[in-house]
Amino acid sequence: MIKDISEQVLNEWLENVRPYAYDGQVADYIPALGRQNPEDLAVALHYLDGDTVEAGRTEVRFTLQSISKVISLALALMDNGEEYVFDRVGMEPTGDPFHSIYRLEQIPSKPLNPMINAGALAVTNMIHGATPDEKVGRLLSFVHDLTDDHSIGYNEEVASSEFETAFLNRSLLFYMKQHQIVTGSVEETLDAYTKQCAIEVNVCQLARIGALLANEGRDIASGRRIIPKHLARICKTFMVTCGMYDASGSFAIKVGIPAKSGVSGSVLASLNDFGGIAVYGPSLDEKGNSVVGLKLLETLSNRYDLSIF
Ligand SMILES: NC(=O)CC[C@H](N)C(=O)O
Secondary structure, three states: OOOOOOHHHHHHHHHHHHHHHHOOEEOOOOHHHHHOOOOOOEEEEEEOOOOEEEEEOOOOOEEOHHHHHHHHHHHHHHHHOHHHHHHHOOOOOOOOOOOOOHHHHOOOOOOOOOOOHHHHHHHHHHOOOOOHHHHHHHHHHHHHHHHOOOOOOEOHHHHHHHHHHOHHHHHHHHHHHHOOOOOOOHHHHHHHHHHHHOEEEOHHHHHHHHHHHHOOOEOOOOOOEOOOHHHHHHHHHHHHHHOOHHHHHHHHHHOOOOEEEEOOOEEEEEEOOOEEEEEEOOEEOOOOOEHHHHHHHHHHHHHHOOOOO
16 A cells, blocks of 8 residues: 655645636536635545555635535435446446436436536435435434544535526426426435535545445445445546546546545545545546645556556
């Protein structure tokens, strides 16, 4: 296992990529996200033996946004089984933006994968729970298990800011309701989804989730199984093929680490035989990926030959 990345080296790399923080733009289509500070940069590593290394503003909390799609997928698979989930959501990557509605017009009208918004909304719809709050409560206790941290909650301001402005996501849900991919109330599913996306963590908690996925679904400290091994593998495979939206191909070539990004500017990466890596840098490129996150992961991967390919 590669373990010679010191805090000093990590700090240097973070400073080296800092200028990129001004290359992109903070997401503002969710108004509350527009208030993030592009200078808040942080990175954390969580090795398989439990050791951690961190640099930057690691105390800053951010919302998971699309990273939550990996977590909701794992829970929906545990709730319903693979057959049920993949009857309704596909397994193929798409070259379209994450919020695209275009493919839903094709027959069969089924979202191509669980990492685009349409697929993720369908996945949230499948999570067991009679009400949105019950679904979100179950998701939160799952996140508590994944991080061994019961203080984690969701940011109400970000959740309601997205709920009030999520017209595209509402449209995706109405399309899927017409085609019986989702059931029940569109507003209730959107309520659960926006709260799921607003779950708030810091890079250290996120890196621990990456390490758990690398550890085949077992908590690093206790060895407790939280996600069945074959489901952890499915999650990591989707991270490779679809995790960075329509930049997943170039990311696989340049970095080659299973990773999932979110429009808050965070990236969760998980590498078997290494552990978890989390980066936060709110400035995004045109595809919605953290500019600093991409640069830092590229540096790490090249310097330590981390690509899985
Ligand atoms: N790419 C993302 O992080 C998107 C998540 C966001 N909550 C949305 O649905 O638009």
